[in-house]
Amino acid sequence: MASKTLAVRGARTWLMKTVTIRFLGRFESQSPAGGRDPLTGEKTVLLLARLAMPPGQAYDRKRLIELLWTDRGEAQGLASLRQSLWSLRKALGNGEPPPIIAERTSIRLDPVVVEVDVVEFERLIRNGTKEDLERAASLYRGDFLAGLDLDDEESYQPFLFERRRLREMALSGLKALATLRAVAGDQDGAIDMARRALSFD
DSSP: OHHHHHHHHHHHHHHHOOEEEEOBSSOEEEOTTOOBOOOOOHHHHHHHHHHTSSTTOOEEHHHHHHHHOTTSOHHHHHHHHHHHHHHHHHHHOOOSSOSEEEOSSEEEEOTTTEEEHHHHHHHHHHHOOHHHHHHHHHHOOSSBTTTSOTTSOGGGHHHHHHHHHHHHHHHHHHHHHHHHHHHTTOHHHHHHHHHHHHTTO
16 A cells, blocks of 8 residues: 555656756757746756755755856846746746745755756766666757857856766766677677767766
């Protein structure tokens, strides 16, 4: 009975996910309307990346301003944060339950509504089965936030760290998958994964 209840809860959680966010490779998101995300502002994309790592974790508004708008005073920083939140709500939708939960002092994403490729990628790598590594290799479309120059700003270092960490995870996963394919007798597939791993250098 307990396992059946957990299965039902899991199915409901899966069905409620209405926003998909992809940070591996060039940033993309898909809203309930099904359209591609119109976000173009670098700081707004980085704000979403911080909130999504992982979804559900609450981030203090002042800390977010210190991270992304260090060159502005408190009033200007708050205004910039509000503008970015407005852009995010417009892009991700504001249905029930809303993907963004903004409280007086903190902001977070609802993990029940939001699906993030990085979260799924890490889960698959940790599992380490051949099937999961195949899916992880497919999910890894490129570096975290590819296309954004994260070397420009000192405050971007946390995002640069994530890019390097996820790249190392991907490399490790590709090598393991190459071995598993070879063991399964898929020599051509193993060579493909080995070549892809070598392209990381």
